[in-house]
Amino acid sequence: MDDSVSKPTNCNAVRCQLEMGESLHLALDKYDLLNPDWKPLRKRDSLILPLKSGLKDEQLRVLKDLSFEVHLINQEFEKAELSNNPHAQLRRMVSNWLADTSNGAELEVLVSQLPQKWERYGDMIVLPERAFESDGWSELLNRCSESQVEALWRCITKALSGKRLARQHPIAKDIFRSSQTELLFGESGWVEFTDHGVQFGFDATQVMFSSGNNTERRRIGNIPMDGEVVVDAYAGVGYYTLHMALRSQAMHVHAFEMNPQSIKGLQWAIKANHLENKITVHHGDNQLLLPNVYAQADRCHLGLLPSSEHAWEHAIQCLKPSGGWLHIHMNVQEDDIESWRTATLEKLEILAEAHGRKWSIESQHLEKVKWFSPKVRHVVLDVHCRSRDA
Numbered sequence: 001m002d003d004s005v006s007k008p009t010n011c012n013a014v015r016c017q018l019e020m021g022e023s024l025h026l027a028l029d030k031y032d033l034l035n036p037d038w039k040p041l042r043k044r045d046s047l048i049l050p051l052k053s054g055l056k057d058e059q060l061r062v063l064k065d066l067s068f069e070v071h072l073i074n075q076e077f078e079k080a081e082l083s084n085n086p087h088a089q090l091r092r093m094v095s096n097w098l099a100d101t102s103n104g105a106e107l108e109v110l111v112s113q114l115p116q117k118w119e120r121y122g123d124m125i126v127l128p129e130r131a132f133e134s135d136g137w138s139e140l141l142n143r144c145s146e147s148q149v150e151a152l153w154r155c156i157t158k159a160l161s162g163k164r165l166a167r168q169h170p171i172a173k174d175i176f177r178s179s180q181t182e183l184l185f186g187e188s189g190w191v192e193f194t195d196h197g198v199q200f201g202f203d204a205t206q207v208m209f210s211s212g213n214n215t216e217r218r219r220i221g222n223i224p225m226d227g228e229v230v231v232d233a234y235a236g237v238g239y240y241t242l243h244m245a246l247r248s249q250a251m252h253v254h255a256f257e258m259n260p261q262s263i264k265g266l267q268w269a270i271k272a273n274h275l276e277n278k279i280t281v282h283h284g285d286n287q288l289l290l291p292n293v294y295a296q297a298d299r300c301h302l303g304l305l306p307s308s309e310h311a312w313e314h315a316i317q318c319l320k321p322s323g324g325w326l327h328i329h330m331n332v333q334e335d336d337i338e339s340w341r342t343a344t345l346e347k348l349e350i351l352a353e354a355h356g357r358k359w360s361i362e363s364q365h366l367e368k369v370k371w372f373s374p375k376v377r378h379v380v381l382d383v384h385c386r387s388r389d390a
């Protein structure tokens with residue numbers, strides 16, 4: 001605890017540097033740790049964000065894994081004004097809609113089932129899967145006319161200060177990991193927004209964007225890559241490609257992507273961020289195209305879940321004979337993380353030897369990005385391959 005900013009109060013909070021405030025706010029909201037009833041406080045160059053009361057140690061442990069530098073403190077907050085509190089706005093406006101539509105029948109139950117979190121891409125609000133799909137809500141919405149349902153989506157959009165509304169469906173199990181977002185209110189699924197200073201654009205009803213990988217995009221963009229040639233084997237709309245080209249200052253990024261919808265977003269963002277000379281898009285299956293950049297890269301990013309293993313052998317060959325870095329994404333059972341790390345390094349050594357690379361292969365860092373499911377973590381292993389001859 002840091003006493004220098006604490007006041008006698010019983011509200012737990014986190015304090016962070018002002019410039020990381022927005023990312024931390026998003027992350028706290030995502031993990032349901034943020035207390036929306038209190039107004040965040042700015043003190044000189046730091047931001048203090050209120051935490052929900054009664055959080056358990058294991059919930060708070062997530063904070064440590066977020067790789068933000070934060071301090072847990074006690075702080076006195078002012079009550080958030082209604083206009084600053086989207087949860088309260090949502091409750092109030094949906095209650096009004098219920099009063100008009102169904103004379104307020106079941107109002108309390110239905111209001112208690114309102115979504116507690118959502119994501120925002122530019123002016124589009126994306127509700128979680130199953131929002132408004134409880135038995136009570138389904139029954140009511142089935143009875144409503146089209147215009148009544150539209151009025152509900154419009155009032156939710158307004159309450160959450162957006163212009164369009166969508167609902168997340170599970171990511172498709174196809175090779176593209178396509179988005180199944182359903183547009184509820186608004187005309188088009190195209191969204192544009194800024195993520196850590198990088199501009200993104202894509203059709204949210206066609207491709208996925210995982211806001212849970214926010215901390216990893218920030219971390220990758222903080223790694224200096226000046227003068228490096230980088231291969232991004234699964235570029236998508238540029239989740240990592242753009243951060244590596246713009247923030248890490250890579251000299252050139254070769255971005256491999258097979259989904260035409262993702263490529264549309266990637267090409268839009270390359271223009272918007274003025275990166276035309278720094279990124280080459282390779283449209284097609286990376287299994288066929290990666291050989292075109294063998295022995296050219298200083299770094300290879302392998303961002304596919306649940307596993308990118310089928311590109312490891314290519315990645316080894318994409319690195320220059322002198323070696324380089326690999327960033328390997330994987331979904332791993334929490335209890336198996338250490339054995340997975342060891343097995344992965346052994347596999348990479350075998351592949352490197354098979355391709356005549358005389359390297360020392362080691363990993364000093366494994367990033368725990370997010371919980372994929374209750375016992376499975378999305379992790380990223382940073383692997384350094386160094387020539388033994390050097």
Ligand SMILES: C[S@@+](CC[C@H](N)C(=O)[O-])C[C@H]1O[C@@H](n2cnc3c(N)ncnc32)[C@H](O)[C@@H]1O
Nearest residue numbers: 176177210213234236239257258259285286303
């Ligand atoms: C799920 S996305 C990456 C998501 C990203 N890591 C994030 O943070 O949100 C993975 C991308 O890899 C692409 N992909 C999968 N297999 C591929 C292959 N063999 N060749 C090229 N692209 C591929 C998919 O189309 C998809 O756009």
